[in-house]
Amino acid sequence: MQIQQSHVPQGSASLTRKPKMSPEESQQLKNWLTDIAVDRDRQAFAQIFKWFAPKIIRFGIKQLGSEAAANELLQDTMSNVWRKSHLFDFDKGAATTWIYTIMRNVSFDMLRKIRSQREDYLSDDMWPIVEAQNVQEVEFADHLMQSHIAQYIELLPQAQQQVIRGVYFQELSQEQLAEQLNIPLGTVKSRLRLALNKLKEQLGEL
Template sequence: MYTPWTYNSAPTEIIIRNSTMNSDEQQQLKSWLYDIATDRDKNAFTALFSWFAPKIIRFGIQKLNTESAANELLQETMTNIWRKAHLFNGDKGEATTWVYSIMRNLSFDMLRKVRSNREDTLSEDIWPMAEAQLVQEDSFDDHLMSSNLLKNIDILPEPQKEVVKGLYFEEMSQEQLATKLAIPLGTVKSRLRLALIKLKQQIGESK
């Protein structure tokens, strides 16, 4: 979808001056949002973008730790504003509240993706290492491999053990396992992360 802007952040530090907004400034922001919603006004969007961009960048760097992630947050936020401007209701709140709500929700989604990717990477890194360490050089019997892996898994607390067994031996998805155990998906991910860290430590000590 077309959006009437591009953004390239400068490598220099962005300085934001904190100031209290007056009613005229809030009304101007509302006016720009209304113009975007009703007329798809590119000039209004550019003005709104210029006003919010440095603030979103600063927030993104603080919360997401990298300038590239902050730029992605800015682009996603402004794209959502362009698409959803018609949903803004100035009678129910200020423009800043509405925009920052979109920004925060997107930042939470980005943080969840980062954490999920870290867990997936940890899983992909540890499990092949566990198999290489535990399978005997001249024996590739599936039962023996499972027995050796289970022996190491026995070091885990029961909640972590049942998550690892469900995912790796029963080949269930995290969503299926969450349903089976009647726990939130986030709890499955947390238990898996802790279990894999402990397994990595155990494998390292046994080398």
């Protein structure tokens, strides 16, 4: 049995309203979630993905401002549905409510990441003295040593030192650094953010 998508309001209808579904259709969604949770049923997952994809995409474009971000929202939401299907409580609400709650939580996380990335870009103004000098890849010039920046960097964990030196001294992009270190781009961003926060604390009085 396949759910007919014509029952779902189209256009700009808010996802806060429950789609108009028959009891049979609502039960089918619950059955698919059960099949995923118990049997890891890929066909059931495909049906749920097909049902929710256009609605999540519309929501993502509206909230995140781009189709690329909306597609990321869809992938992350449905990945969570696949992994957490065993947590769905049939007695506490509809399957649609549960999945839309996951979607909203993912969208909040994405918005927080966007704000954090903007803060990372703005953090470049910490380094006017570094950018004013032609600092080479690994060796630090005497004036940097005297300014105490190098000694603060050396207090960081080795992994965070790598990304600071790669981004600010070797002038590598975060993507290039991730490839060079053979780690995910998200790991580079996370280490860079942690390192900058620690350095800001140390340099705050200078």
